[in-house]
Amino acid sequence: RLPARLEALGAIRSWLDDVPLLRDLRGDDAERLRAALYEACANIAEHGYREHAGRSLDLWWLPPEGAPGRGAARAGHGPPGAAEAIGGGWFVIRDDGVPFRPEAWKGSDFAESSVRRRGRGLGLDIIHRAMREVHYQPATARGNVTLLGFSPAAGATDPGRVAA
Numbered sequence: 834r835l836p837a838r839l840e841a842l843g844a845i846r847s848w849l850d851d852v853p854l855l856r857d858l859r860g861d862d863a864e865r866l867r868a869a870l871y872e873a874c875a876n877i878a879e880h881g882y883r884e885h886a887g888r889s890l891d892l893w894w895l896p897p898e899g900a901p902g903r904g905a906a907r908a909g910h911g912p913p914g915a916a917e918a919i920g921g922g923w924f925v926i927r928d929d930g931v932p933f934r935p936e937a938w939k940g941s942d943f944a945e946s947s948v949r950r951r952g953r954g955l956g957l958d959i960i961h962r963a964m965r966e967v968h969y970q971p972a973t974a975r976g977n978v979t980l981l982g983f984s985p986a987a988g989a990t991d992p993g994r995v996a997a
Contacts, residue, residue, distance in 0.1 A: 834889045835874060837882040837930070845870050845892070852894055854919055862985040869963035872956035873926055873979060881930020881977070890928040897921030920965075920984035927978055932971030 835844060846867055850856045858866060874890060882888040897920065941958045961967055966982035 834891055837878040837888040837890055837928070838884050838886070839875055839878055842871055842874050842878065845874065848892070854896070855894065858919075858985060865963040866983055869960045869981065869983070870924060872959045873981060876933070876956050877926065877928045877930050877977075881928055881933065888930070890926060890930075893925045895923045895925060922983070924981040924983065925978065926981070927976050929976040932977050933969065934971070935969050 835841060849858075849863075849867065849870075855866070870892070874892065877890050878884055882890075938957050940961065941955060943958075960981070963983070964981045965984045966980070968980040970978045
């Protein structure tokens, strides 16, 4: 469980450092994963909750099927046990904020210099370029649910596509 405030999202880094297998990621893979998870949670905190004090979101890691110790590791709740591979696993984010409408998003054209200079509004591009799959289901009976599939060194999803 993470407080829905930008300054609290640094806890994602320490949580990843506590989860077996994920803590072993290094270099570009580790930074891509951290950036994508931070951006997903930051978008929820900033736009879904407007950083309202007292609101929170849940972040879990579900190791791939058949991995030793398979079970959800929730942010702040310790590791799920050893996992042999990251590919095929999922990060799940659940929140009760204002739902995002994925059909309104379109990937940025980084060939345009104005896009590269704008400084904000690139979070969804970061998420889609870092993850192998991104699925979002707004306003379920349990809230908004985001599924993020990550594989080290895997190609990212099409930055112009959002799966709903």
